[in-house]
Structure formats: structure tokens, C-alpha cells
Amino acid sequence: MSCLSLAITACSASPSRNILGSYFPTWMVCALLGIVFVAVVRSVLVKTGVDASLPVPVIVYLCMWTAATLAIWLVWLG
Amino acid sequence: MHDKTALGRIIAIVSIASALALIVVSMIVVDKRPRTHDAYIFAYSAGITPEVSGRIVAIHVRNDQFVHKGDVLLQIDPEPFELKLKQANAQVAALQAEIDLTGRQVNAQGSGAEAAAREVDRARQQLALAHNTLARMEPLLAKGFVTTQQIDEARTNERTAAAQLAAATQQAAQAKEAIGDVESLKAQLLGAQAAQALAARDLRETVIRASVDGKVVGFDLALGSFAVSGHPLFTLIDDNSWYAVANFRETDLRGLHVGDAASIWVMGHEGQPLHGVLESLGAGVAPAGLAGPGLPQVDRNLNWVVVAQRFPVWVHLDQPSQPFLRIGATASVRVSHANAD
Numbered sequence: 001m002s003c004l005s006l007a008i009t010a011c012s013a014s015p016s017r018n019i020l021g022s023y024f025p026t027w028m029v030c031a032l033l034g035i036v037f038v039a040v041v042r043s044v045l046v047k048t049g050v051d052a053s054l055p056v057p058v059i060v061y062l063c064m065w066t067a068a069t070l071a072i073w074l075v076w077l078g
Numbered sequence: 079m080h081d082k083t084a085l086g087r088i089i090a091i092v093s094i095a096s097a098l099a100l101i102v103v104s105m106i107v108v109d110k111r112p113r114t115h116d117a118y119i120f121a122y123s124a125g126i127t128p129e130v131s132g133r134i135v136a137i138h139v140r141n142d143q144f145v146h147k148g149d150v151l152l153q154i155d156p157e158p159f160e161l162k163l164k165q166a167n168a169q170v171a172a173l174q175a176e177i178d179l180t181g182r183q184v185n186a187q188g189s190g191a192e193a194a195a196r197e198v199d200r201a202r203q204q205l206a207l208a209h210n211t212l213a214r215m216e217p218l219l220a221k222g223f224v225t226t227q228q229i230d231e232a233r234t235n236e237r238t239a240a241a242q243l244a245a246a247t248q249q250a251a252q253a254k255e256a257i258g259d260v261e262s263l264k265a266q267l268l269g270a271q272a273a274q275a276l277a278a279r280d281l282r283e284t285v286i287r288a289s290v291d292g293k294v295v296g297f298d299l300a301l302g303s304f305a306v307s308g309h310p311l312f313t314l315i316d317d318n319s320w321y322a323v324a325n326f327r328e329t330d331l332r333g334l335h336v337g338d339a340a341s342i343w344v345m346g347h348e349g350q351p352l353h354g355v356l357e358s359l360g361a362g363v364a365p366a367g368l369a370g371p372g373l374p375q376v377d378r379n380l381n382w383v384v385v386a387q388r389f390p391v392w393v394h395l396d397q398p399s400q401p402f403l404r405i406g407a408t409a410s411v412r413v414s415h416a417n418a419d
Contacts, residue, residue, distance in 0.1 A: 014348030015410045016115055023345055023408065025115060045089070053086040060090045063097035070100035074107065 013076050027073050034069035112333055113412040117324035119344060119403055120392075121317070124290060125310035128154060129283040134303045141297045145288040145314070152286040154305055159281040166274035173267040180260045187257040194250035201246040205239035212236050290316040295405075320395040320403050322354060324411035325376050331391075334359055338413050340393045344400075345408040352400065354393035356413065363390070 016023040038061055045051040054060050136153035139145060212232040218224045297312040305311060322342045326334065334356060342352040364373040374390050393411055395403075 014343035014351070015113055015412065016343065016345060016348070018346065018348070023115070048082075050082050050086050050089065053083045055087060055090050060093050063093040067093060067097040067100050070097075070104050074100070074104060 015077060026077055027069070030073040030076065031065075031069045033072050034065045037068040038065045109333065111412055111414050112326060112330040113410065114324050114326050114330075115408075115410050117322050117342070117409040117411045118405075119407040119409050120321045120323045120405055121315050121403070122319040123292075123295070123313045123315045123405070126151060126286060126289070126312055126314050127310045128152075128286055128305040128307055130154060130159065130280050130305075131307040132158065132284060132305060134299060134301060134305055137299065137301060139294045139297060141294055143294045144317070145292065145294060147288055147291050149288045150285055151288055151294075151314075152299075152305070152311070154284040154286070156281055156284040159277065159284055163274070163277040163281050166270065166277040169270045170267065170274050173263060173270050177260050177263045177267065180258065180263060184258050184260065187253070191250065191253040191257055194246070194253040198243065198246045198250045201239065201243035205236065205243050208232070208236035208239040286311075288314060290314060290318070292317040315405065317399050320399070321357070322352075322393040322395065322409050322411050323390045324393060324409070326391050331359060334391060334413055340411050340413045342393060342395065343410045344402055345410075347400075347402045350400070350402075352395055352397060354395040356391060357394040358390075358392040360390040360392070 013026060015026050017026050017029055041064060042051065042061060045054070051057065132154035134152055135155045137151075138149070138153075139151050145151065212229075212235075215224050215229055215232050219226065219229055292314045295313045295315055299311060322340070324340075336356050336359060338356045340354050340356060342354055344350075344352065360374070362373050364375045376390060391411075393413075
């Protein structure tokens with residue numbers, strides 16, 4: 001619930017971005033940032049060796065990406 | 079190695095749990111604050127249309143110019159309308175003069191009728207005198223104080239007086255009926271005065287003024303263009319009536335109420351969000367494939383599955399008159415549920 005109220009208070013960016021003359025929904029930007037975040041986390045996990053011991057890594061990284069995307073979106077746009 | 083397995087498990091659980099939690103939170107947020115990219119900026123506008131036809135002799139506006147209500151926009155050649163007004167004035171003056179003249183004639187006729195009425199009185203008194211004379215003389219005939227000749231004269235006098243009374247009465251009635259009046263002229267004057275007022279109005283209408291505060295759009299007239307009565311010349315956007323029309327899915331409409339506050343981002347000016355209040359929830363659109371009677375047409379933007387119909391929701395903008403507001407500009411709208419009042 002605190003997460004929800006945070007999301008509702010923090011937010012005033014436009015829901016569309018102008019990228020090279022076309023308007024893209026801002027959630028696409030959030031998704032790209034989420035991919036970058038997951039890529040960084042994965043490289044850290046590979047370096048520390050945790051990656052090898054992750055159970056079902058595909059699902060975990062997918063969930064990580066979803067969570068990162070939604071978190072950025074909620075904070076940025078709400 | 080054992081530590082890493084445990085850490086991996088923790089990371090996996092946290093990732094999956096936070097993903098699920100954030101999905102739920104996002105759905106709640108979207109449900110609480112419906113939003114759409116399918117929106118555009120709109121304003122009411124007036125087609126500036128002349129009421130009289132004529133050549134345009136002065137232009138005081140150009141495209142994008144901001145004008146205030148009552149400002150002069152165009153001047154149509156007033157000369158023909160000035161002449162028509164003079165004509166109407168002359169018509170009114172002529173009728174007024176004719177009414178004065180006829181009024182004097184009617185007065186004269188009235189005096190004649192009064193004289194005829196007095197003539198009737200005189201004839202009546204004459205008759206009474208003749209009657210009395212006869213009545214006095216008749217008893218004297220038996221005693222021999224008057225002759226039969228005198229009685230006959232008196233009787234004749236009485237009959238003549240009676241005939242004169244009848245004639246005078248008829249003349250008086252005739253004179254009374256012959257009195258004229260000015261009613262038909264007065265009716266004509268009313269008509270002429272209406273024509274005069276109409277001519278004056280036409281002359282005023284040669285000056286075309288702004289009906290609202292707003293901006294001039296679609297102006298493409300040069301001096302000398304002929305303005306035709308009833309044909310719009312250009313458009314004036316009402317600067318006090320800017321809206322964002324957001325096509326919300328019908329599934330979102332349940333959560334929208336008139337009076338809800340909304341934020342609007344106009345494309346290209348995302349840094350300056352505008353605020354507004356929901357004013358209309360769109361009572362109808364033209365059904366797909368049907369031409370409705372004056373209903374807005376809103377496309378469903380995909381049709382390979384049955385896509386929700388979108389309805390135009392009108393958000394009245396609190397701060398109108400932003401320089402970047404243009405009819406048809408793309409916008410995003412997000413509604414929050416805090417009521418405006």
C-alpha cells in the first residue's frame with residue numbers, strides 16, 4: 001500500500017515521448033531501461049558466480065525485467 | 079558454493095514476488111487513473127459569415143491574429159447600403175407628409191359634417207314653426223278670420239319644411255360617412271419604418287466584428303473579394319473554450335465522472351502539463367459501419383479482434399490560451415479521481 005501511495009505521489013512525466021518525430025509510449029522507454037537494468041544485474045551475477053546457481057534463470061530474469069520496468073514506470077509516470 | 083545457491087534462491091524469490099506485486103500495483107494504478115494517448119486538442123469555433131453581400135473594402139485581420147470580442151475584422155463596401163437606407167428614410171418621410179396632408183383633409187370633412195348637422199337642426203325648427211302656424215290658423219277658419227287661401231299656404235309651408243328636414247338629414251348622414259381616415263397610410267408607414275430599420279441593420283452588418291475573443295484561422299481573402307451573404311469567410315477559434323478530447327475505451331468509462339480532474343500533455347510540449355476538468359463523457363458515437371445523425375466518428379484502432387469502442391471525453395482546460403494549443407494537436411490525458419470541487 002505504501003508502494004501504491006508512493007507511486008501516486010511521484011509522477012508527472014508525459015505518457016508519450018517524442019523519439020525522432022514519432023510519439024512512443026513512455027512505458028517502452030521503461031521496458032528498455034528494465035532490459036538495461038537486467039543486463040547489468042546479470043553481468044554482476046555472472047562475475048560473482050551466482051548466475052550459475054540460479055534456479056530457472058529464464059523465469060527469474062524475466063520477472064526481474066518485469067519488476068524493474070513496472071517500478072520505473074510507477075515512479076516516473078504513476 | 080552453498081552460500082551462492084542460497085543467494086540465487088533469494089534473488090529468484092524476490093524477483094518473482096516483486097514482479098507479481100508490481101503487476102498488481104500497476105493494474106490498480108491504471109484502474110484508478112485511466113489514461114489514453116488517443117486524444118486531441120479541440121476548441122469551439124465560429125465561422126465568420128457576412129449577413130450582407132458585397133465587396134470587401136477593408137481587412138483588419140490576418141491568420142493567427144488574436145482578436146477581442148467586438149473588434150472589427152472586415153468592412154464590406156457600405157455605399158449600396160447607405161443608399162438603401164436613404165431610400166427607406168425618404169419613403170418614411172413621404173408617408174409622414176402624406177399622413178399630415180390627409181389628416182388636414184379629414185378635419186375639413188369633419189367640419190362639413192358638423193355644418194350639415196346644424197342644417198338639420200335649422201330645418202327641424204323651421205318645420206316646427208310651420209306646424210305651429212298651421213295649428214293656430216286652422217281654428218280661425220270657421221270664424222272667418224283667415225281665408226282658405228291662407229290655410230293652404232300654411233299647409234304647403236309645413237310640407238316644404240318637412241321635405242327640407244328630410245333632405246338635410248340625408249345630407250348630414252352623407253357628409254358624416256364621407257369623412258376619410260389615415261389608417262391605411264399609418265399601416266403603410268409601419269411597413270416603411272420596418273424597411274428603414276432593416277436597411278439600417280444591413281448597413282451596420284457591413285462592418286464584420288469578432289463574436290468572441292479568439293484567433294483567426296483559415297483566412298485567405300484579399301481586398302476586393304466578394305463576400306456572399308450566408309457563406310463563411312474564415313474561422314474564429316473561441317479562446318475561452320479549449321478542450322482535450324480523449325477517446326477512452328468504453329471499459330474505462332465506468333471509472334470516469336464529470337468533474338474529475340485530469341492532466342493533459344500536448345505533444346511537443348510535454349514539459350508543460352495542462353490541467354482540466356471532465357465536462358462530458360460522450361453520450362454517443364457513430365456505430366461502426368453506420369453513418370449516424372451528426373454523431374462523432376471514433377475509430378476502433380484494431381479490428382482483428384473485437385476492440386473496445388472509444389468515446390470522446392471532453393476535458394475543459396483550466397488555463398486556456400496557451401500559445402501551443404491548436405485544434406487537432408495530439409495529446410495524452412490522465413484522469414485522477416480527486417474531484418475538482
